[in-house]
Amino acid sequence: MVTIYDIAKKANVSAMTVSRVINNTGKISKKTEAKVRKIMEEMNYVPNQMARSLVLQQTKILFLLITDITNPFYTTLSRGAEDAANRSGYRLLFGNSDENLQKENDYIHTILSTRVDGLLVAPTGDASLPHLEQLRRHKVPFVLIDREVPGMDCDVVLGDSKGGARTLVEHLIDNGHRHIAMVNGLSTASSARLRLQGYQEALLLHSLHMPDNYVFETSYKLHQQVTGNDMPVLPSLEAWFDQLEPRPTAIVAGNNVIAIEIIRMLRKKEIQVPEQISVVCFDDFGLYSEIAPFMTVAAQQAYQFGYMGMQTLIERIQNKDHEAQPWRKVVLPAELIVRDSVAPAKDEQSQ
The missing domain is CATH 3.40.50.2300 (Response regulator)
Structure with a gap:
């Protein structure tokens, strides 16, 4: 294995000079630096990153x-x-x-x-x-x-979870929906708490009161029913939906993964989206949205x-x-992107 001593011998410089070239430290003439780097390349020298990190006190x-x-x-x-x-x-x-x-x-x-x-x-x-x-x-x-x-x-970069959720609910209300449920992430995550607050604020602003059981809390990774000391066994989304009375005309999903699970559940029950129930969600679907744009979302940057x-x-x-x-x-603000997952509420449902 080639060492800095091999490089130094061939370049007729000290090992310290080679070290300074590698670590970009100290004052070295451009001519000497070019000479050392050329020899390093000729000899296929690979710097010892561990040793370099000890010198610079950083690993990059x-x-x-x-x-x-x-x-x-x-x-x-x-x-x-x-x-x-x-x-x-x-x-x-x-x-x-x-x-x-x-x-x-x-x-x-x-x-x-x-x-x-x-x-x-x-x-x-x-x-x-x-x-x-x-x-x-x-x-x-x-x-x-x-x-x-x-x-x-500490430093933190967040999305406007509260504002984005409020915008989604207001979009549903503008389409005549008055029975709006929410499937959200666990309240141990700050983003889930803020999205719930946005949902509640929009309802309050329009004097709408939902039954307590209209909010269902689950994992943001709903499709992997994670269990362990940090995660309880989660109740069934389908069981929650079956006991709702009256049945909601729209559902807000706390994120895109939850939205997919909601769509799967509704299809299993042969409930059409958006004809029978409208669905909106937080977060977009990346390239999937470009291929088959369907879900109305509050898209984050x-x-x-x-x-x-x-x-x-x-x-x-x-x-x-x-x-x-x-x-x-x-x-960072969220952007409302209106697609095809929302339909106007039927008159008899929106009274």
């Missing part, structure tokens, strides 16, 4: 931890994060917690042991607080995306989530006094 490696890699929102978010990292000369590692607290904990331990420079994370929920406190104790910079965690002051979150993280890392700087909170 960042970590992105999301909750559901199968969700098009997080897929697009990840691309934005990767582009921002690459643009600043960082490599990016990925992890997927599956909305599972134990899996998130395992990733946090991996992150701490691999000496990454920082973490961009979508937390599983409020119970992620001890994991974030571990990062802070070990002085690992991090930025939250999509969800906040009560008790943790998924790419910008990742890009801005990563930019914020890198700025925090590169600022030597990063812990003394004010924390930043960015809220």
